[in-house]
Amino acid sequence: MLSVVFRRPKKWSVFFSRCSHELVSIGLSSLPIVILMSAFMGGVIALQTASNMTSPLLPAYTIGYITQSSTILEFSPTIISLILAGKVGSNISSELGSMRVTEQIDALEIMGVNSLSYLVLPKIIAAVMFFPILIIFSMALSLFGGWISLLISNLCSTETYLLGIKTDFKVFNIVYALTKTIVFGFLIASIASFYGYFVKGGSINVGKASTQAVVISSIAILIANFILTQMILL
Amino acid sequence: MIEINNVSKSFNNRQVLSDISGVFEPGKVNLIIGGSGEGKSVLAKCMVGLMEVDSGQVLFDGRDFIAMNREEKTLFREEIGMLFQGAALFDSMTVEENIMFPLSMFTKMTKGEMLKRVNFCLERVNLSGRNNLYPSECSGGMQKRIGIARAISMNPKYLFCDEPNSGLDPKTSILIDALIKDITTEYKITTIVITHDMNSVIEIGDNIIFLYDSKKWWQGNNKSIITTDNPEILNFVYASEFMKEIRTSMQGNRNFLMFLFGIVTTLFIS
Numbered sequence: 001m002l003s004v005v006f007r008r009p010k011k012w013s014v015f016f017s018r019c020s021h022e023l024v025s026i027g028l029s030s031l032p033i034v035i036l037m038s039a040f041m042g043g044v045i046a047l048q049t050a051s052n053m054t055s056p057l058l059p060a061y062t063i064g065y066i067t068q069s070s071t072i073l074e075f076s077p078t079i080i081s082l083i084l085a086g087k088v089g090s091n092i093s094s095e096l097g098s099m100r101v102t103e104q105i106d107a108l109e110i111m112g113v114n115s116l117s118y119l120v121l122p123k124i125i126a127a128v129m130f131f132p133i134l135i136i137f138s139m140a141l142s143l144f145g146g147w148i149s150l151l152i153s154n155l156c157s158t159e160t161y162l163l164g165i166k167t168d169f170k171v172f173n174i175v176y177a178l179t180k181t182i183v184f185g186f187l188i189a190s191i192a193s194f195y196g197y198f199v200k201g202g203s204i205n206v207g208k209a210s211t212q213a214v215v216i217s218s219i220a221i222l223i224a225n226f227i228l229t230q231m232i233l234l
Numbered sequence: 235m236i237e238i239n240n241v242s243k244s245f246n247n248r249q250v251l252s253d254i255s256g257v258f259e260p261g262k263v264n265l266i267i268g269g270s271g272e273g274k275s276v277l278a279k280c281m282v283g284l285m286e287v288d289s290g291q292v293l294f295d296g297r298d299f300i301a302m303n304r305e306e307k308t309l310f311r312e313e314i315g316m317l318f319q320g321a322a323l324f325d326s327m328t329v330e331e332n333i334m335f336p337l338s339m340f341t342k343m344t345k346g347e348m349l350k351r352v353n354f355c356l357e358r359v360n361l362s363g364r365n366n367l368y369p370s371e372c373s374g375g376m377q378k379r380i381g382i383a384r385a386i387s388m389n390p391k392y393l394f395c396d397e398p399n400s401g402l403d404p405k406t407s408i409l410i411d412a413l414i415k416d417i418t419t420e421y422k423i424t425t426i427v428i429t430h431d432m433n434s435v436i437e438i439g440d441n442i443i444f445l446y447d448s449k450k451w452w453q454g455n456n457k458s459i460i461t462t463d464n465p466e467i468l469n470f471v472y473a474s475e476f477m478k479e480i481r482t483s484m485q486g487n488r489n490f491l492m493f494l495f496g497i498v499t500t501l502f503i504s
Contacts, residue, residue, distance in 0.1 A: 004304075011339055103322040106284055111336050111388075112311035 018122040027130030042142030043149030050155040064164020076138040077177040081184035089192040093213035096196025097206035131185035191217040241290030268445035315385030317395040321377035323369040330365035355383040375406035
């Protein structure tokens, strides 16, 4: 499938317009849920860390440090990608599945359009390009959420929290997180496209394919996360 | 001209098409008819490459379509237009964008030229001014006509229509049939219509192939199908009791007329 997907597009102007459409549909439309999830999860991470900081031997800025490292290393790239697998994966799969059962994909083929390249490639490109942007947003908002929650609950001062965030901050961790995100984006878009594109039957099968796409891409994310962590961090 | 030679296709050991051969001439409406599940749509899909045949040849003006590779097929399909059973319009696009789609993909027309062509096609199917509607806002008959407009927008040499009248009322069906007939004769297209609608068979069937028991059972035209004695065809054409009664009555009238003609001729001779 992928060898056909990555064939040269028939017309670049049409391809670019499809890509921009998918950037909006896959990327921008996911922004609200990413904002909501990240802000609250960041807040919860900071609060839970603060509530568990009972040892006087640990400095107060540890709250900021733990929030920063857990957000950058794991929460934003992996958990948000799992959420995106649900939102974007089911969207892609059901869209392509509906097009398949209503013969719209056949219509494209009959016209002489490489339907895989026309439909799937822009989705993969949009996911690979926009997911890292979403994850950067997620990281920032998560840290912001943590700060707000600590401020409201009066568990840690702004200066101490900021000090924790700056402590042992490695740019490499961001690179690692974004590398993971690019792989996850590719997995989500390609697995969901596969299940949607090759649907057989009617609307029930579209629903099944959508569920399968989410489950399989979530498992793929977890496995890829393990492999990438082994490869990059260790 | 489209020629098919010994086309066979099976699914899970169930033979759907066995050695089907036939010639479909340009400027004529060629019908493939048969009961449900007799393989009409499968034959059409095999002809356009949406399904792979087990064996046989499909020749488009002598060019062997089956032997082409994926790239060649993709390129060749620019010469084919197809109207699908459910119209298969892109639901995220307006009527105008649907018809403009093949033009924007395969031609170097300017936006103005494309719009002119879209309007021409819409006028051809009596839907002028409906450019900005979405498929979901159109009736079944309108969707079929938009499908035809999209199919003819690239001036195809070959037009395939998969059950163009399914789900339509008799009046709209006749309009669609007339449209297909007009377009076929006007542009000398080789048109193949998959149908089991008897109105269509009688109205536009210049060349009819009847599929039965996975084989080509009968071939003729809209005149010969009425008079044939082939029992399977008769069962298909006169499926209902009402139609059978009409046929019996027609036969009775014909026998009576033949009787009268005989008497007159005998008197005249004597």
